[in-house]
Amino acid sequence: MEKRVVFNxxxxxxxxxxxxxxxxxxxxxxxxxxxxxxSFLVQDAFGLSTEFVWFENYQVLFSKPDYYKSMLTTAIxxxxxxxxxxxxxxxxxxxxxxxxxxxxGYKTLLIWPYAVAPAVAGVLWLFMFQPSLGIISxxxxxxxxxxxxxLRQDHAMTLVVMSATWKQISYNFLFFLAGLQAIPKSxxxxxxxxxxxxxxxxxxxxxPLLSPTTFFLLVVNIVYVFFDTFGIIDAATQGGxxxxxxxMVYKVYSDGRSGGDLGGSAAQxxxxxxxxxxxxxxxxRYVERKVQY
Amino acid sequence: xxxxxxxxxxxxxxxxxxxxxxVSLEIADGQFCVLVGPSGCGKSTLLRMVAGLxxxxxxxxxxxxREVNEVEPADRDIxxxxxxxxxxxxxSVYDNMAYGLRNRGTxxxxxxxxxxEAARILEVEPFLERxxxxxxxxxxxxxxxxxxxxxxxxxFLFDEPLSNLDxxxxxxxxxxxxxxxxxxxxTSIYVTHDQLEAMTLADQLVVMNKGQVEQAGAPITLYxxxxxxxxxxxxxxxxxxxxxxxxxxxxxxxxxxxxxxPVTLGVRPEHLELSAEAGALAIDLTVTAVEAVxxxxxxxxxxxxxxxxxxxxIPGRDLPAxxxxxxxxxxxxxxxxxxxxxxxRLN
Numbered sequence: 001m002e003k004r005v006v007f008n009x010x011x012x013x014x015x016x017x018x019x020x021x022x023x024x025x026x027x028x029x030x031x032x033x034x035x036x037x038x039s040f041l042v043q044d045a046f047g048l049s050t051e052f053v054w055f056e057n058y059q060v061l062f063s064k065p066d067y068y069k070s071m072l073t074t075a076i077x078x079x080x081x082x083x084x085x086x087x088x089x090x091x092x093x094x095x096x097x098x099x100x101x102x103x104x105g106y107k108t109l110l111i112w113p114y115a116v117a118p119a120v121a122g123v124l125w126l127f128m129f130q131p132s133l134g135i136i137s138x139x140x141x142x143x144x145x146x147x148x149x150x151l152r153q154d155h156a157m158t159l160v161v162m163s164a165t166w167k168q169i170s171y172n173f174l175f176f177l178a179g180l181q182a183i184p185k186s187x188x189x190x191x192x193x194x195x196x197x198x199x200x201x202x203x204x205x206x207x208p209l210l211s212p213t214t215f216f217l218l219v220v221n222i223v224y225v226f227f228d229t230f231g232i233i234d235a236a237t238q239g240g241x242x243x244x245x246x247x248m249v250y251k252v253y254s255d256g257r258s259g260g261d262l263g264g265s266a267a268q269x270x271x272x273x274x275x276x277x278x279x280x281x282x283x284x285r286y287v288e289r290k291v292q293y
Numbered sequence: 294x295x296x297x298x299x300x301x302x303x304x305x306x307x308x309x310x311x312x313x314x315x316v317s318l319e320i321a322d323g324q325f326c327v328l329v330g331p332s333g334c335g336k337s338t339l340l341r342m343v344a345g346l347x348x349x350x351x352x353x354x355x356x357x358x359r360e361v362n363e364v365e366p367a368d369r370d371i372x373x374x375x376x377x378x379x380x381x382x383x384x385s386v387y388d389n390m391a392y393g394l395r396n397r398g399t400x401x402x403x404x405x406x407x408x409x410e411a412a413r414i415l416e417v418e419p420f421l422e423r424x425x426x427x428x429x430x431x432x433x434x435x436x437x438x439x440x441x442x443x444x445x446x447x448x449f450l451f452d453e454p455l456s457n458l459d460x461x462x463x464x465x466x467x468x469x470x471x472x473x474x475x476x477x478x479x480t481s482i483y484v485t486h487d488q489l490e491a492m493t494l495a496d497q498l499v500v501m502n503k504g505q506v507e508q509a510g511a512p513i514t515l516y517x518x519x520x521x522x523x524x525x526x527x528x529x530x531x532x533x534x535x536x537x538x539x540x541x542x543x544x545x546x547x548x549x550x551x552x553x554x555p556v557t558l559g560v561r562p563e564h565l566e567l568s569a570e571a572g573a574l575a576i577d578l579t580v581t582a583v584e585a586v587x588x589x590x591x592x593x594x595x596x597x598x599x600x601x602x603x604x605x606x607i608p609g610r611d612l613p614a615x616x617x618x619x620x621x622x623x624x625x626x627x628x629x630x631x632x633x634x635x636x637x638r639l640n
Contacts, residue, residue, distance in 0.1 A: 184379065186375045186376075187382070189373075191381070191392070192365075192366045192367060193344060193346075193373050194367070194396055195396035208383045209382065
């Protein structure tokens, strides 16, 4: 028999939900609402007068080719980071799930990068790959490769993708490992007896059974690459060289904060918000159907 | 030919725990062998070593005339039914049964023929398109059996397949497993902790304790002539009465031919008879409890008034009152004597 405690107050459920709702309201809905309002306004350079302009900010935004370029940059950046951080984390989790020596130590070390702040992660990678001083830059130069993320956009993109991926692997690894450990051992043994080699076992049994975790991580990772990678880009490349790594979230910051165009920047954040909402909705609508719970 | 031969098979886990301490067994082609014993006796470990899911630390295991110590589970040509069924939750019943055949590259029409045949035998045809979670425990059990039989393996391995079912279904499935095994004549090894299941299924019954084989043989032989105290106490329900007898004798108990030295005397409840006459064994007991189970009844009594508990099985429902003094006798061929030091049978 399932035991359930039923509370009969009308107030209690609201009280229990209140802290979470309050945080969501103050830190999400309020700023989001502010951004929507702001995106309809134009302010002069000194902040002395504000004018309501309807959709002018959006019109201006979509007439500029550099906005489409930052969309493309974001698409490349986010798909690379999501792909590599998910696949590498899965590979590591599968290895850690086996019975290996020093498993506990191995897992702890893999989780560490998650505790590093994004900006610090960006600086770390920046130092390692700094063209003249960086230890890795020197190494690849010895190998005959001219590495320069300060001048070459593809090198800069590689650098930010690497740092963003490295930071997200820990998080994905944790969830993948927990997901793998939740798969009953006897199911995998049954597959082994049924004649499935390890690779086939992985793709026909483990990967489908892991799909709820993968789906959850896909959603979380998309949100991560769209928003939380700001710190890494700011510390490592500042969106450069020549805006080669300027993702949409970084452009929101540079146009609003450095460029002083608050209305345009607000319009960009609204667009960004809409894109993430649409992406998440698509994932739930189409990908979730294929998920095995 | 697909006999299974184990020669002094040992399992030592890292850390030094010895789960299986040198087991040698021969299971003939088509034979139904049941491994029975209390939990932790090593029976499941032994089965998993035959399956290839555990490495063998010592000795050899062969299936047919091939030693399989280093052979992958997939290449041993065995099928296993797990306690929790271990069905693939994301596949339909059909795909669950077809999976092993697909992995081996069986042609599609052959797979279809075999899956449908197995489904017909096991009466799961109406559920072929369902997912395992939409099935009852008994249906899942049938699918797990189906998955094993479609492959037509050399050996079936069963790891407590009925322990998750309710009592009624368990008896029904037990009969079906036996029938199926007879019909297919496939060598089978079956692990259980239920002695009744073991007795009814086995051609060869193997009682295990503490990683070793206590006794192996036909179930009825183990019942009639248990070679150790452990087997005597494990096989049979209600259990055999086992009495420690010091050389000085026990008050309330008399033997027609006295035995020398300290021994353990065993006598089954069904071999004790309420009678005033003298027998090879006569015991006086005071009734402490009675149980009527229908066709027969059990009398629990204290030997000599306050001694150890004795169980007597009597036919019918004519029960004595609690507190009555009774005399129970047994014939000499129904007495079992065991050494108290080694636990080994003496007579």
